Amino acid sequence: MKTSNKVLLGIFLSILILTTAIQLMVYARYKNGEYVKFNREEYFPSDKHTLPPLRLVSLNGLGNCKIITSDTARLELQNFKGAQVTYRIVNDMLIIHGDTTLNSDQLDHGVRNFQLVSLYLPATMQINANYSSFKLTGARDSVHAPSYKIKLERYSDFKMDDRNQDAVYYKELNIFSDVSKVELSNGAIVNDLIVHLSNSSIDYKKATIRKMAMDLDSNSTITLSSNNLKALK
Structure with a gap:
């Protein structure tokens, strides 16, 4: 050599x-x-906003949103230089935008604002998501289990918060998904689940479903455990 x-x-x-x-x-x-x-959530403090009674929440262009069940509605926005998330209230509707400067082509290609948005919402609420990703937390007992109507559109995705594998309860979930994704969690226990899929997918993981109804087109896919087949109406 x-x-x-x-x-x-x-x-x-x-x-x-x-x-x-x-x-x-x-x-x-x-x-x-x-x-x-490194904990980004602790490093960047959040601004807290008290909200009036709401019927509907609209999420637009969000990449890092958490929805937590609470007795009263409030909004927490991670605060740092250049933060671009904005919100407004129209009657009983909360509208949140990740970045109003993004065009539809950018959003179609997955561009999102990943500023942390934490939403604390009462147990019965309608959630509409466009070009957004969010996680949902349930209740630790069946008595306080929340019910939500969830509408996903334009490459949105909804997941259950699965950091803790303990049982998490939901009373009723009514999910409509168009060109979007749904992912339940292993510890989820859902009393009544209604799912409508169009060009979408859902992964049930190891969730326990008491009662379930599904309506899906030929372009949609489901990942379902055999234990949940008996829950189908």
């Missing part, structure tokens, strides 16, 4: 060994609690 090649090989191996050593050192310190995971 030529001397120059040996030098290059030595440099390459040195860099590789050094990089591996740094990674192992950082990982060891992380495991020992010397480093903590």
Whole structure:
């Protein structure tokens, strides 16, 4: 082997060994609690807004929205320089826009505003989503289980918050999805589920469904466990 090649090989191996050593050192310190995971939600504070009684919420162009069941309605918007989420209230409807400067072509290609939006809503509410992604949380007991009407359009997706695998209860979910995606969670327990799909998909995961009705076109897909087949009306 030529001397120059040996030098290059030595440099390459040195860099590789050094990089591996740094990674192992950082990982060891992380495991020992010397480093903590960066929490974006804690780093950027949120502005809190009290909301009047609402009938309907409209989400537009949002990429990071959480909806939490609450006795009273309120809105929390992550606050940082350049934040672009805006909202307005028209009668009993809350309208939230991620970025009004985005055009339909950008939205069709998946461009979203990922500023965190946290919505605390009463147990009975209609949620309309256009070009938006949001997570929904249920109740920890069946007595307080919420009911929602959810309408998804234009490449939206709705997921249940599955960070905790404990049982989470929903009384009734009525979901209409057009060119969108729906994903339940393993711990979800839904008393009554009604689903209408058009060019859409739904993944039931390991959710427990007591009663269910589905209406879907030939362009839609479902992922359903055998345990939930008996819930079909």
